[in-house]
Amino acid sequence: MRFRTLTDEEIAHHEAQLERDGYTIVTSLIDDAGCDRLRACLDTLHDAQAFGDNDFAGTRTKRVFNLFAKTRELDALLTEPSVVRLVRHLLGPEAQLSIASTMEIHGGETAQAIHQDDAYFPVRPHPPLVVNTIWALTPFTDANGGTRVVPGSHLSSDPVDTRAPSIAIEMPRGSVLLWDGQLWHGGGANVTQEARFGLSLNYCRGWLRQQENQYLGLDPQVVSLLPDDVQKLLGYDICQFVGWVDGRHPMRAILPDVRTRIYAGRRGAD
Numbered sequence: 001m002r003f004r005t006l007t008d009e010e011i012a013h014h015e016a017q018l019e020r021d022g023y024t025i026v027t028s029l030i031d032d033a034g035c036d037r038l039r040a041c042l043d044t045l046h047d048a049q050a051f052g053d054n055d056f057a058g059t060r061t062k063r064v065f066n067l068f069a070k071t072r073e074l075d076a077l078l079t080e081p082s083v084v085r086l087v088r089h090l091l092g093p094e095a096q097l098s099i100a101s102t103m104e105i106h107g108g109e110t111a112q113a114i115h116q117d118d119a120y121f122p123v124r125p126h127p128p129l130v131v132n133t134i135w136a137l138t139p140f141t142d143a144n145g146g147t148r149v150v151p152g153s154h155l156s157s158d159p160v161d162t163r164a165p166s167i168a169i170e171m172p173r174g175s176v177l178l179w180d181g182q183l184w185h186g187g188g189a190n191v192t193q194e195a196r197f198g199l200s201l202n203y204c205r206g207w208l209r210q211q212e213n214q215y216l217g218l219d220p221q222v223v224s225l226l227p228d229d230v231q232k233l234l235g236y237d238i239c240q241f242v243g244w245v246d247g248r249h250p251m252r253a254i255l256p257d258v259r260t261r262i263y264a265g266r267r268g269a270d
């Protein structure tokens with residue numbers, strides 16, 4: 001999979017957009033072949049997936065969760081350097097994955113209620129706690145259910161009127177939308193015949209509990225064989241004094257027979 005490389009000026013522009021508007025769009029980050037490859041893998045997971053059974057999840061929307069237990073194709077997205085830099089800009093160096101899921105909005109879906117992705121952390125006001133990303137694996141348009149956002153709404157600690165004017169995110173396939181978890185947003189209505197496919201990698205601060213339990217969801221033997229940066233972003237790390245197991249790095253708790261090999265030469269493992 002090939003990614004477009006962003007310049008430092010482009011990164012600075014996106015950081016400023018995230019701070020000012022609460023969201024930014026990095027266009028055409030993944031090449032066509034990469035999008036095809038991701039779709040081939042995710043479509044296999046979607047074939048067997050039923051539509052949601054409530055208005056919020058969407059009765060014409062398919063979602064698959066716990067993705068890092070089901071494929072290794074997403075590791076390159078999780079560690080994509082420009083997106084990681086932008087996520088860390090708001091969440092700090094210990095940012096970790098909170099939840100990974102697909103959001104395939106089929107024709108006939110109605111608009112989702114706008115909401116905040118950090119609403120389940122009941123502290124107000126607060127600094128950014130969550131950054132969500134949605135990778136467009138089809139084009140996103142106003143008509144096909146492109147994510148709707150209320151620009152600037154991340155700056156208010158008061159609830160937004162759920163009928164507040166929102167705008168639809170339009171972006172070509174291979175692009176990624178990033179937003180501060182305080183931004184009011186929701187999936188759009190799809191009035192076309194074609195499904196809109198989004199892949200969401202949602203991150204939180206390293207000292208928060210992840211929304212999806214990555215310790216029970218993933219096989220520890222598989223995690224132990226992943227590269228360091230993937231392990232860290234999946235939350236298998238220490239954030240200051242949070243995350244220890246028996247006073248040591250959490251990877252020490254996984255598979256004593258492989259830990260010697262894993263830790264050979266790793267700086268600061270103890």
Ligand SMILES: O=C(O)CCC(=O)C(=O)O
Nearest residue numbers: 103146147186187188198
């Ligand atoms: O699919 C989208 O564009 C956003 C969906 C969303 O915000 C959610 O399901 O929480």
